[in-house]
Structures are given as structure tokens and as C-alpha cells.
């Protein structure tokens with residue numbers, strides 16, 4: 433069976449060595465030594481000066497929207513994982529969808545201004561598949577209309593834009609360290625923010641609002657991650673470069689051998705250093721996608737329809753129609769991509785798709 437992805441697992445003795453440290457410390461959560469050490473390692477690796485590790489990649493979106501959304505209208509993309517939209521609704525804000533660019537799959541900035549109303553508080557855009565949004569234009573619009581910018585950068589571990597970590601952009605940026613993501617801690621995530629005052633609010637918000645054991649700065653939730661998850665992150669950390677380079681090899685093979693007269697790849701932002709996080713291909717129509725999927729499934733190959741359906745069509749959003757996103761969602765899927773995917777397996781996938 434060839435799944436769309438497989439979680440990278442470090443050698444088990446290297447994982448248990450990290451877990452042993454938590455046992456020796458007799459400290460398994462609440463910002464112990466391992467979480468703080470992982471944060472320091474990631475700061476150096478990602479070349480950033482702040483990071484707060486959280487228990488997943490959804491809570492950071494909720495905290496960002498709690499602090500900046502003000503229960504208002506949030507301009508957002510319909511082409512993302514459901515967590516982006518769900519976080520908006522969960523925080524009693526209203527998602528206002530803006531259609532996407534059909535080639536880069538990110539929010540179409542030329543449509544944003546028409547969607548702004550007096551109730552708009554934020555733009556929440558996804559750097560989908562690690563491809564970067566039109567950051568300059570989003571910044572310009574946000575400044576002009578006094579809006580906050582939140583980036584769902586769940587797919588962006590290691591991505592750079594103009595030589596700088598992608599997590600440096602926006603008022604708040606978030607990442608996911610879920611088991612299916614490029615770098616993972618089983619469950620986990622992170623939140624990034626350059627403004628010190630806002631960072632302070634984020635910090636206490638992720639720890640029940642605590643100001644010491646007996647006092648509270650304000651409302652909070654539990655966004656902390658455990659030492660057991662940090663142990664996984666620390667054990668995987670030495671392998672990050674290897675993980676990225678193996679994925680790069682797989683993607684290069686796909687790029688060289690797929691027949692691109694019939695399918696299309698994502699158009700990457702030219703100023704990006706990409707992380708090879710996903711390999712989406714777009715078919716001419718949904719029928720051709722479904723037929724290919726059926727053929728692959730018969731050979732025990734299971735790509736995923738990322739992202740389907742377009743988020744403006746799910747029951748609780750009732751968004752306006754988003755023709756480009758809906759059309760793309762009907763024709764796109766992500767091909768298997770993970771460390772350990774064998775050469776003959778990739779060749780088989782390519783052969784079936786080309787046929």
C-alpha cells in the first residue's frame with residue numbers, strides 16, 4: 433500500500449533517549465526542558481528570533497483570531513485545509529471568502545479590497561502547499577484599511593521568502609507539527625509574532641491566561657505541548673535536512689517523468705525557497721481525476737484530494753460561490769511523497785498516471 437504520506441519516524445532508540453530525559457526530569461509538560469530546547473533549536477534552524485510551540489496547528493489560529501479577530505469578518509481563502517475556516521467560525525468570526533489564483537492556489541489579492549466592509553478585522557490567508565501568498569500586496573491592503581494579517585503557514589516549515597523565514601511575515605503566523613507534516617512532533621504546532629506586546633498576550637493565552645499561579649492576565653486556553661511530543665521533535669530534528677532532500681528527489685522525479693501535456697503542477701512564487709512539502713497535480717477535469725484515482729487505488733496507491741471540497745461550500749459556511757477554487761478543488765490531488773517512497777513505486781505511480 434502506498435499512502436499519500438507517511439510520518440517520518442526517527443530510530444526508536446533516539447526517541448526513547450529523549451523520552452528518558454523527561455523521565456529523569458520527572459517533568460512531562462508545562463514548558464519543560466525539552467520543549468524549550470526544541471524551541472531554541474528551531475530558532476537557530478529557521479533563523480527566527482521568536483517561536484512558541486503549541487499543542488497543534490489549529491489552536492494558534494484560534495488564539496490569533498481571539499486576539500485580533502474581534503468577532504468580525506475575516507477575509508480568507510476557500511482553498512485550504514478545513515482548520516483555517518473552522519477556526520474562524522469557532523471564534524465567532526465570519527469567514528468572507530475571496531477566490532484564489534488558479535496557478536499559485538493562493539488568495540487572489542486583486543479581489544480582496546472589494547470584500548472589505550466596516551466589519552472586516554483581519555485577513556487570514558494560507559501559504560498553501562508551502563507556496564507563498566502575494567505578501568507585499570496583502571501588506572499594502574492591510575495597512576490601507578487598518579486590518580491585521582494572519583498567515584496559516586501550516587505547510588511552511590523551512591520555507592523562505594526573499595531570504596527570510598516565511599514565519600516572519602504577517603502580524604501572526606502559524607505552523608503545524610502534525611504527524612502528516614514535513615517536520616512533526618506527533619501532534620504539535622507553533623505560533624510566531626514579531627510584536628512584543630502581542631507576543632505577551634499570545635503567551636498567556638496559550639497557558640490559561642496565567643500570571644503566576646494565583647493571578648490571571650486575561651482569558652486563556654490550553655495551547656501547551658508536552659515533553660513527550662517535544663521528544664519526538666528533538667529526535668527528528670537531526671534528520672530535517674535529509675527529509676527535505678529525499679522529498680526533493682521524489683518531486684524532481686515526478687517533474688521529470690510526468691506527462692505535463694495532460695496535468696499541471698503548482699506555479700511556485702519565484703522569490704521562494706520551497707520545502708517540497710506537497711506535490712499537487714491538476715487534471716483537465718474531475719472525470720479524468722476520478723478515473724486516474726480509481727486506477728491508482730486498484731494498484732493500492734492512495735493519493736489524496738487535497739483540498740476538496742472548496743471551503744465556501746461546506747455546510748456551516750454558506751459562502752458566496754468561488755468559481756476558481758471550486759473548479760480547482762474538483763481537479764486537484766496530491767501525489768504520494770515521503771521518505772522511504774521507493775524508486776520503483778514512484779515509477780509505477782508515474783506510469784499509471786501517464787497512461
Ligand SMILES: *Cc1c(COP(=O)(O)O)cnc(C)c1O
Pocket residue numbers: 488489490491512513515516558584586587607608609610620621
Ligand atoms: C494541518 C493544517 C492545519 C491544522 O494543523 P493541526 O496541527 O492538524 O491542528 C491548519 N491549516 C492547514 C492549512 C493545515 O494543513
